Amino acid sequence: MNSYYDPEDLGRFGEIGKDAPELAGKFFDYYASVFAEGALSEREKALIALAVAHAVQCPYCIDAYTTGCLEKGSNQAEMTEAVHVAVAIRGGASLVHGVQMRKIAGKLSL
Amino acid sequence: MPRPFHETLAAHGRELRRGRPSTLQVNVGLLCNQTCKHCHLEAGPKRTELMSRATMEQVIGFAAAHRFHCIDITGGAPELNPDLGFLLERLAPLADRLMLRCNLTALDELAAGTRQELLGLCQRLRVALVASLPATNEAQTDAMRGDGVLGRSLATLRSLNALGYGKKESGLALDLVSNPSGAFLPPAQCQMEKRFRDELQRRWGVVFNHLYTFANVPLGRFRSWLERSGNLEPYLEKLAGAFNPATVDGLMCRSLLSVDWQGYLYDCDFNQACGLPMSGSRLHVSDLAGVPGEGVAVRTGDHCYACTAGSGFT
Numbered sequence: 001m002n003s004y005y006d007p008e009d010l011g012r013f014g015e016i017g018k019d020a021p022e023l024a025g026k027f028f029d030y031y032a033s034v035f036a037e038g039a040l041s042e043r044e045k046a047l048i049a050l051a052v053a054h055a056v057q058c059p060y061c062i063d064a065y066t067t068g069c070l071e072k073g074s075n076q077a078e079m080t081e082a083v084h085v086a087v088a089i090r091g092g093a094s095l096v097h098g099v100q101m102r103k104i105a106g107k108l109s110l
Numbered sequence: 111m112p113r114p115f116h117e118t119l120a121a122h123g124r125e126l127r128r129g130r131p132s133t134l135q136v137n138v139g140l141l142c143n144q145t146c147k148h149c150h151l152e153a154g155p156k157r158t159e160l161m162s163r164a165t166m167e168q169v170i171g172f173a174a175a176h177r178f179h180c181i182d183i184t185g186g187a188p189e190l191n192p193d194l195g196f197l198l199e200r201l202a203p204l205a206d207r208l209m210l211r212c213n214l215t216a217l218d219e220l221a222a223g224t225r226q227e228l229l230g231l232c233q234r235l236r237v238a239l240v241a242s243l244p245a246t247n248e249a250q251t252d253a254m255r256g257d258g259v260l261g262r263s264l265a266t267l268r269s270l271n272a273l274g275y276g277k278k279e280s281g282l283a284l285d286l287v288s289n290p291s292g293a294f295l296p297p298a299q300c301q302m303e304k305r306f307r308d309e310l311q312r313r314w315g316v317v318f319n320h321l322y323t324f325a326n327v328p329l330g331r332f333r334s335w336l337e338r339s340g341n342l343e344p345y346l347e348k349l350a351g352a353f354n355p356a357t358v359d360g361l362m363c364r365s366l367l368s369v370d371w372q373g374y375l376y377d378c379d380f381n382q383a384c385g386l387p388m389s390g391s392r393l394h395v396s397d398l399a400g401v402p403g404e405g406v407a408v409r410t411g412d413h414c415y416a417c418t419a420g421s422g423f424t
Binding site: 037041042043067070071072073075076077 | 245247249250290291292294295296297298301302305
C-alpha cells in the first residue's frame, strides 16, 4: 500500500456490505433517497455534497461530487462558490470560538 | 479499456441491425468558422471539403425517389456552403420535416444580404433549426467553442426569436443541443432543459422549443484531447459503465442514412468521422436503386458507447 487513499477504492465502496449487508443496504438505500430529486434538485444536492466533502476533507467525496456536479449541469464558478461556503462555515466555526477565548481571557485579566 | 462494443451487445443478447430508414442526414461539408474542441469531424476554417451542387443534385434525386420522414442537414457549418439555399429549396417538399443544424455564429460571417436571404428561406420553408449551445455561461461555452461564442450565439438566438423561431405559436422550431464541456456525462435532459429555459429567458430574453443533451463522442478532435489529457480510458470506461441496453432499439443509426460531402453512405455521422462506410463498402447515393441496408448489421466501434450511455443518443 503506497497511500492510505487509493482512487480505485471509490469504485469498491459497495464491498463495505460484505460482512454487514443489512446495514450497508439500509445505508445505500437511504443515500440514494437523499440524493433523489425532491424539494431540492439533484443539482443543488450535488453542490451541497461537494461543499460538505470539502468540509470533511474526504478525497473520495471530492472526486465523486466534482464529477457529479458537472454531470448535473453545474459549472466551475458555481462549484468554487460552493467550496467557499464550506470554507466560510469552517473558518467561522473556528473564529466564533474566539468569543469564548475573549470571555475567559477577560475574566482572568485585570 | 472497455470490451468491444459488439461484445457488450452480445452479452446483453442484443444485435444492432438497420431498420427502414426514416431520416436522411446530409453532411454538406467540413468547413466551419469555429474549431470546437469536442468536434468529432474536426471541422474548422481550414477545411475545404464542401458538397458540390452536382452531389447535391444526386442527393435530391435519391430523396425524391425514397420518401424520408426527416431530412437533416449538417456540417461543418452548413451555412457556409454557398449552395445551401439551393439544397433547402429542393429538399423541403420531399420530407415531412427538414432540419438544419447551425452553430449560431456562422450566420454572422455571411454578408448581410446572404444572411437575410437564408433566414428568409428557412422561415418560408418552415425549416427546423437545431443549434449547438453547450452551456448558458461564458466559461464553459467559450472554452469548448471559442472566445466570444456565447455572446455571439445569444445575439443570433435573439434575432431568430424575432423571426418567430422558438416561439410555440409560430410553428418555427428552434431546438438546442448541449454537450458536456469535458470528459463527463451530460445532465438529465429534462432537468437541463428547465434550467436552460429559465436562465435564457430570465437573463437574455431568449426562448427555444426543446433542449437535447448528448454525451461527447470519443472521435476526432475530442478523442485527440482525451488522449493528450489522459482522459481517454477513464472516459471510455465511464461510457461503457453507463451502457443501457434499453437504448439499442431506438438508436438513430437503425433508422438513419448518413451521406457525406462526397455522397457516400454511412450508418451515422460518427461512423463517417472514423471512416466506417455502411455495409463495409463505399456506396454512393447515385448508385442506389432502392433504400439500402434494411436488416444489415450496423458497423460499430468504441465510440458507439456514447450513444448507449444512460438515456442514450437518438
